[in-house]
Amino acid sequence: MAKQIHFNGFIQNSPSPHSTGLWKHEKDEGVKHNTLTYWMDIAKLLERGKFDSLFIADVLGTYSVYNNSHQAATEHAVQLPAHDPLIPIAAMAAVTEHLGFAPTISATYAQPYSLARQLSTLDHLTNGRVAWNVVTSYLESEAVNLGLTSRLPKELRYDRADEFLEVVYKLWEQSWEANAVVYNRENDRFADPEKVHLINHEGRFFQVPGPHLVEPSPQRTPVIFQAGASPKGRDFAAKHAEGVFTKNHSLDALKNYTADIRNRTVKQGRNREDVRIFPMILPIIGSTEEEAYQKYEGLKEQVSYEGTAALLSGHTGIDFSSYDPDQYIEDMETEAVQGNLDMYTKDPNKKWTLREAVKNHGLGNGTVKFIGTAEQIADKIEEWATVGDADGFNIAQSYSPGTFQEFVDYVIPELQQRGIYRTEYEGKTLRENMFGKGRRHVPDNHPARKAQTTV
Numbered sequence: 072m073a074k075q076i077h078f079n080g081f082i083q084n085s086p087s088p089h090s091t092g093l094w095k096h097e098k099d100e101g102v103k104h105n106t107l108t109y110w111m112d113i114a115k116l117l118e119r120g121k122f123d124s125l126f127i128a129d130v131l132g133t134y135s136v137y138n139n140s141h142q143a144a145t146e147h148a149v150q151l152p153a154h155d156p157l158i159p160i161a162a163m164a165a166v167t168e169h170l171g172f173a174p175t176i177s178a179t180y181a182q183p184y185s186l187a188r189q190l191s192t193l194d195h196l197t198n199g200r201v202a203w204n205v206v207t208s209y210l211e212s213e214a215v216n217l218g219l220t221s222r223l224p225k226e227l228r229y230d231r232a233d234e235f236l237e238v239v240y241k242l243w244e245q246s247w248e249a250n251a252v253v254y255n256r257e258n259d260r261f262a263d264p265e266k267v268h269l270i271n272h273e274g275r276f277f278q279v280p281g282p283h284l285v286e287p288s289p290q291r292t293p294v295i296f297q298a299g300a301s302p303k304g305r306d307f308a309a310k311h312a313e314g315v316f317t318k319n320h321s322l323d324a325l326k327n328y329t330a331d332i333r334n335r336t337v338k339q340g341r342n343r344e345d346v347r348i349f350p351m352i353l354p355i356i357g358s359t360e361e362e363a364y365q366k367y368e369g370l371k372e373q374v375s376y377e378g379t380a381a382l383l384s385g386h387t388g389i390d391f392s393s394y395d396p397d398q399y400i401e402d403m404e405t406e407a408v409q410g411n412l413d414m415y416t417k418d419p420n421k422k423w424t425l426r427e428a429v430k431n432h433g434l435g436n437g438t439v440k441f442i443g444t445a446e447q448i449a450d451k452i453e454e455w456a457t458v459g460d461a462d463g464f465n466i467a468q469s470y471s472p473g474t475f476q477e478f479v480d481y482v483i484p485e486l487q488q489r490g491i492y493r494t495e496y497e498g499k500t501l502r503e504n505m506f507g508k509g510r511r512h513v514p515d516n517h518p519a520r521k522a523q524t525t526v
């Protein structure tokens with residue numbers, strides 16, 4: 072059977088989160104993100120398109136690097152308002168049966184004990200369709216509002232996240248034995264306390280005795296997603312991630328990235344195919360190629376210059392407010408998202424001015440655009456999956472949910488016709504749909520199965 076492609080929808084609980092300024096587009100409904108119907112309709116739509124999951128990005132602060140102020144971010148709705156990513160999931164789960172949900176939660180600011188409970192609860196309510204996009208957070212505005220005086224150095228953030236995962240793995244995998252819940256009405260016995268264990272975790276960052284507050288959920292450990300780009304981030308992904316999100320700007324860059332991630336994964340004692348790699352793309356579909364390019368020009372006109380400059384300042388950690396728009400962006404090291412800066416400073420084909428970078432970044436967070444007819448986009452998808460070794464794609468939107476809708480209506484049937492995309496879901500849980508029927512739990516070579524409690 073030909074290699075099968077997977078998709079996740081990329082969204083955030085904000086109006087037009089990844090295409091800054093597009094909230095004013097006539098087809099955009101992102102301003103309805105504060106209603107349940109918006110979320111339920113999107114979930115039903117993606118399930119109709121047989122997507123693996125809806126990936127919900129998140130930040131816990133404002134984009135206030137630009138001019139050292141939240142003014143531009145507020146005026147132009149730059150991922151602000153920023154509503155909670157977890158809360159709509161229960162409503163979406165109620166109107167779907169197969170679609171997974173991958174909310175983003177920061178391992179820098181959450182507590183492992185309470186996060187383990189939240190995700191176990193959702194894994195129960197969704198019948199095993201939950202993932203966790205593990206991030207370490209890049210904004211200074213997150214740090215100062217969440218109990219720190221400033222953002223922790225990146226290395227330290229990853230060290231903390233690594234121990235964080237060790238704690239939640241112990242809670243999810245080892246605290247409750249599979250048959251701990253007995254429901255014995257005659258003997259007044261709900262669960263067997265002999266089979267519910269403390270984890271007694273004592274580490275550098277966390278002391279968590281346990282036990283876990285929730286009985287085993289269908290997947291126990293939710294599917295672990297991550298998007299590290301730095302060497303430390305890639306090692307973290309190779310150790311823990313079952314799904315990796317990435318932004319690559321060319322097929323060559325993707326090829327290098329996928330080979331590197333798979334090699335690092337093998338070094339961690341896992342198999343190359345134990346990690347599913349999803350580059351992000353923004354599809355711009357027309358009934359002819361010319362119409363698609365016209366559409367692209369129209370979308371660019373709706374991008375907010377100042378709002379995107381504020382977004383890019385937050386992503387790169389550089390205050391662009393004092394830059395001349397025609398000034399080139401220079402190469403440097405950043406504690407924010409290095410990859411977002413490298414996109415514009417390490418491009419072998421071009422030197423980017425701020426104005427050009429902003430125009431690019433304003434649509435789909437600067438991700439690569441696949442522009443053309445449904446057949447042309449399907450060709451590109453096939454090429455990136457085979458030559459670039461991607462397992463699937465993370466679909467960004469210009470206007471929401473119209474971009475998803477066009478993709479589901481036009482590109483999905485084309486891929487199905489080519490025999491490279493499912494017509495039915497394979498399993499019940501998210502992990503089964505990503506890896507095959509029967510794989511409900513993390514495999515034995517994953518660190519979640521190896522985390523040792525001291526009991």
Ligand SMILES: Cc1cc2nc3c(=O)[nH]c(=O)nc-3n(C[C@H](O)[C@H](O)[C@H](O)COP(=O)(O)O)c2cc1C
Pocket residue numbers: 127128129130175205206207208209225297298299300301302303304305316317318351407408409410465
């Ligand atoms: C597709 C994609 C989505 C991301 N979503 C988030 C997010 O929602 N919240 C967040 O704090 N970071 C997000 N990131 C940033 C990553 O977690 C990570 O910090 C970044 O890619 C840089 O990697 P590094 O920290 O290893 O340098 C995302 C990155 C990518 C490529």
